[in-house]
Every structure is written in C-alpha cells, then in structure tokens.
Amino acid sequence: MKLVACMMLLLGFFIVLVALVLLTSVGERSAFIAAGLGVEIQGLALLTQAYRTHRKEHR
Amino acid sequence: MNLELSLFSMMLIPFAAAGLALIHQGLGRSRSAAHAMLASLCALAISAIVFVLFGASWAGYSGAAIHSFVAGGVHWDWLGAAPFFAQSISFDGSDAAGLSRSLVLCFELLAVGLTATIPLSAGADRWRLGPICFSSALLGGIIFPIFAHWVWGTGWLTQLATNFGISNFTDVGGAGVIQVVGGLAALSVAWIAGPRRGKYSDDGIPTAIPGHNIVQVLFGCILALVGWIGLDSAASILFYGAGAQQVVGIVINATLSASAGCLAALVITRSRYHKPDASLSANGWISGLVAGSAACAMISPIAAIEIGLSAGVLSTYLIEIFELHLRVDDPGGAVSVHALAGIWGLFAFGLFGHFPSGTREGHILAQLVGISALLGFILPLIYGGNLLINRWSTYRVDDDGHWHGMDIRELGAGAYPEFVIHADEFVPR
Numbered sequence: 001m002k003l004v005a006c007m008m009l010l011l012g013f014f015i016v017l018v019a020l021v022l023l024t025s026v027g028e029r030s031a032f033i034a035a036g037l038g039v040e041i042q043g044l045a046l047l048t049q050a051y052r053t054h055r056k057e058h059r
Numbered sequence: 060m061n062l063e064l065s066l067f068s069m070m071l072i073p074f075a076a077a078g079l080a081l082i083h084q085g086l087g088r089s090r091s092a093a094h095a096m097l098a099s100l101c102a103l104a105i106s107a108i109v110f111v112l113f114g115a116s117w118a119g120y121s122g123a124a125i126h127s128f129v130a131g132g133v134h135w136d137w138l139g140a141a142p143f144f145a146q147s148i149s150f151d152g153s154d155a156a157g158l159s160r161s162l163v164l165c166f167e168l169l170a171v172g173l174t175a176t177i178p179l180s181a182g183a184d185r186w187r188l189g190p191i192c193f194s195s196a197l198l199g200g201i202i203f204p205i206f207a208h209w210v211w212g213t214g215w216l217t218q219l220a221t222n223f224g225i226s227n228f229t230d231v232g233g234a235g236v237i238q239v240v241g242g243l244a245a246l247s248v249a250w251i252a253g254p255r256r257g258k259y260s261d262d263g264i265p266t267a268i269p270g271h272n273i274v275q276v277l278f279g280c281i282l283a284l285v286g287w288i289g290l291d292s293a294a295s296i297l298f299y300g301a302g303a304q305q306v307v308g309i310v311i312n313a314t315l316s317a318s319a320g321c322l323a324a325l326v327i328t329r330s331r332y333h334k335p336d337a338s339l340s341a342n343g344w345i346s347g348l349v350a351g352s353a354a355c356a357m358i359s360p361i362a363a364i365e366i367g368l369s370a371g372v373l374s375t376y377l378i379e380i381f382e383l384h385l386r387v388d389d390p391g392g393a394v395s396v397h398a399l400a401g402i403w404g405l406f407a408f409g410l411f412g413h414f415p416s417g418t419r420e421g422h423i424l425a426q427l428v429g430i431s432a433l434l435g436f437i438l439p440l441i442y443g444g445n446l447l448i449n450r451w452s453t454y455r456v457d458d459d460g461h462w463h464g465m466d467i468r469e470l471g472a473g474a475y476p477e478f479v480i481h482a483d484e485f486v487p488r
Contacts, residue, residue, distance in 0.1 A: 009438055013436050
C-alpha cells in the first residue's frame with residue numbers, strides 16, 4: 001500500500017511534466033496540472049491511510 | 060547588490076533556528092527538553108557541514124557547471140555540478156564573482172540548518188539522536204540542495220518561462236525550499252516514528268499531552284520573527300535583486316502576516332474553547348511567517364494580512380485534523396505549520412503577488428508546478444531516504460525511553476534535575 005502510494009505521488013508529478021512538455025494551450029495545461037496534483041493528493045491520502053491501518057493492526 | 064544589508068540580514072537568520080528550537084522543546088515534555096535542544100544543535104551542525112562538503116556542489120550557483128539532459132525537446136537543468144567542498148568559491152577577494160558565490164553559500168548554509176530543525180518538532184519525545192543526525196545529513200546533503208538548485212539556482216523551475224511559455228516558479232523567502240521541504244520531512248518522521256506512547260487509546264482516541272513550557276514557546280515566536288525578517292530579506296536581495304526599499308516592505312509584510320496568523324488562531328480558539336489557546340496561537344504566528352515568506356517582497360501589506368490570516372485559520376484546523384482524524388502525532392504541529400502553510404504561501408503568491416512580468420494565470424500555473432514537484436518528487440525522496448535510515452538505525456526510542464524520557468535515556472541527565480518530574484504524567488490507557 002505504501003509503495004503504491006509513493007508510485008501515485010511520482011505518477012502525479014509525471015502527469016504535470018508531460019502536460020508541460022506536450023500541451024500548449026493554457027486551458028489544457030491547467031486541467032492536466034490539476035489532475036496531476038489530484039493524483040498526488042490521493043497518493044498522500046493513501047500513504048496516511050496505510051499508516052493508520054498499520055497502527056491499528058499493531059495495537 | 061547591497062552587501063552590508065545582505066550580510067546584516069543573514070546574521071539574523073540563526074534567530075529563526077533558535078526560535079524554532081525553543082518552540083520544539085517547549086511543546087514537548089519536560090523529560091525530553093535537553094534532548095530537544097541538543098537535537099536542534101546537532102541538526103544545525105550536521106546539516107551545515109554536509110552542505111558545505113557535498114550539498115553546495117549540487118545546489119550550485121549562477122555560472123557553475125550543471126547536470127542536465129534533453130527530453131521532449133527541452134533542456135532540463137536538474138542538478139548543480141560545482142566542485143565538492145566549496146572549492147570553486149574564493150574568500151580572499153581575488154575574484155569578483157566570488158563575493159556573490161560566497162554570499163549564496165553563506166545564506167544556504169544557514170537556511171539548510173533551519174530546514175533540518177523543522178522535523179525535530181514532529182519527532183519530539185521519541186526520535187533518537189543518532190537517526191536525527193543521519194536524517195539531517197540527508198536533508199543537508201541531498202534533498203535541500205536539489206530543490207534549492209531548482210528554485211534559487213539555475214534549475215528547471217527557474218526556466219519555465221523560457222522552456223514552456225508560462226512564468227517562472229517563485230519562492231522569494233524559502234516557503235518551499237525551506238519550510239515545505241522541512242515540513243514534508245516532519246511528516247515522514249511522524250509516520251515512521253509513530254505516535255508517542257500513550258498518545259492514543261486502544262480505541263484510537265487521542266490524549267492531550269500539553270507542552271511543558273509555553274513561555275519559551277511564545278518567546279521562541281518573537282525570536283523567530285527576527286530570524287524570518289533576516290531570512291526573507293537576505294533571500295530577496297541575493298536571488299531576486301531586492302533593494303533597501305523592498306527590504307523595508309519585507310519587514311512590514313513579515314510582521315503583518317505573523318500577526319494576522321496569530322490573531323486568527325487566537326480568535327478561533329477563543330470562540331471554540333471560550334479561552335484562547337497559547338500553543339495554537341503560537342503555531343498561527345509561525346504559519347503566518349511561513350506563508351508570508353513565499354511572496355514577501357512582492358505583495359502589499361493588505362495581501363500579507365490576508366495570507367497570514369488564511370494561514371492562521373488553516374493551521375489551527377489542520378493541526379486538529381492531523382491529530383484527531385489522521386492520527387499523525389506531531390507535537391509541534393510542524394506538518395500543518397511548515398508544510399501546508401508553506402504550500403498555501405506558494406499558491407498565494409500567484410493570487411496576490413505583484414509581477415514584474417507575465418500574467419497571473421501563468422504565475423498560478425508555475426506555482427502549481429512547483430508545489431507538484433514538492434509533493435510528487437521531493438516527498439517520496441525524503442520518505443524513502445528516512446525509511447532507509449530507519450532500517451539501519453531505528454528512529455523510535457524503546458519503551459524504557461518512553462517511560463524515562465529522552466533526557467535520561469539518551470543523555471543520562473535531565474534538563475531540570477532540581478524539579479520532580481511527574482510520575483503520573485504518563486499513564487498508558
């Protein structure tokens with residue numbers, strides 16, 4: 001779960017970079033950059049959830 | 060460049076580290092107070108030495124060699140390649156460019172120490188001294204230099220306008236380079252070290268563990284203001300060419316944003332708990348300083364108040380969310396105050412900043428790209444690095460350490476030997 005979360009963080013960053021390189025219009029770029037940040041936030045949430053679950057199991 | 064003003068500003072920066080150290084130890088337990096202060100000194104010492112030996116090479120400076128590659132038809136400058144041990148910087152006055160290089164080295168040396176002290180807040184009362192030193196070396200040698208090169212060197216975030224037609228990422232006072240990097244390191248430490256023993260009951264209900272010396276916490280806030288003024292001013296002069304008149308604006312903006320953050324937290328806690336909460340108000344003060352530092356030289360005083368006010372409101376609620384709902388035990392609130400308020404400050408620059416060139420949309424996009432780099436690249440790097448260190452040298456102190464406190468466990472003597480430490484303060488539920 002933690003590894004998947006880290007991969008999501010990296011994937012979000014990759015989406016932002018791809019949007020910068022491949023897209024030119026401001027609207028498209030904004031949408032993809034927002035999407036990339038959204039994926040990163042989901043990765044962050046997953047990582048937090050992974051530690052919450054881990055603690056419950058070890059209590 | 061105004062040499063006297065930049066040198067004077069830099070000399071104020073250690074006050075910020077002193078303020079944060081006082082806040083960390085004041086918000087921790089009395090049985091770990093000496094350990095917290097020694098950990099701050101160790102973090103400053105290790106990060107400074109490792110930065111000069113290796114980090115400064117990767118952080119680079121204008122005109123130095125770089126590591127770069129070409130992808131998608133774009134030249135990506137991702138790391139400095141100056142000689143190790145700061146060999147390319149002369150201090151004898153023989154080289155005209157040497158002066159600005161040595162000033163940048165001096166500033167980043169002090170800034171990296173501040174970055175390394177931030178995670179100590181999240182690891183208070185349980186993070187061992189040995190791993191603290193290794194983690195500080197990681198920050199000073201690898202993480203900080205990478206992002207400092209991207210933002211303050213010649214890295215790809217400073218070339219967004221040239222390469223992609225949007226504006227360059229802007230972080231004048233280090234809200235991203237120092238505060239968010241330190242705050243994300245704090246989040247990693249809080250995850251890896253786990254909550255303090257007794258913090259959560261078996262049902263997951265948190266127990267309040269109040270700080271042991273709120274007077275020092277509040278004094279730390281005032282010291283931090285002095286340090287922040289120096290930090291924002293020095294960075295503005297060195298990296299954005301600010302003059303004396305802009306420095307006056309920076310002093311005003313830093314004070315206003317901190318004040319607004321503190322008052323916001325004070326009013327919220329007063330309305331919710333019927334009495335103002337001193338530790339949350341202190342956190343509001345620091346979050347105002349953090350958020351205001353991203354755009355310190357390029358905003359109006361009214362914008363500084365708005366940014367600080369929002370940061371104070373955000374940090375007050377986020378500290379509670381992290382503690383109650385996400386179960387991240389962060390005694391000093393470093394994640395909310397440094398990482399999240401820093402991210403807000405970076406974004407707020409796009410909303411409130413005065414730009415010499417470029418459109419507002421372009422600046423907002425550039426700030427989002429920088430925030431994405433912090434969350435999507437720097438966070439996994441910090442987290443992975445800290446996980447590796449934890450495998451080799453365990454972060455969390457053993458159960459004996461929790462019972463006796465970090466002072467007795469790691470230093471062999473308490474901070475307050477003439478006072479009786481409450482034996483019933485720590486009862487597992």
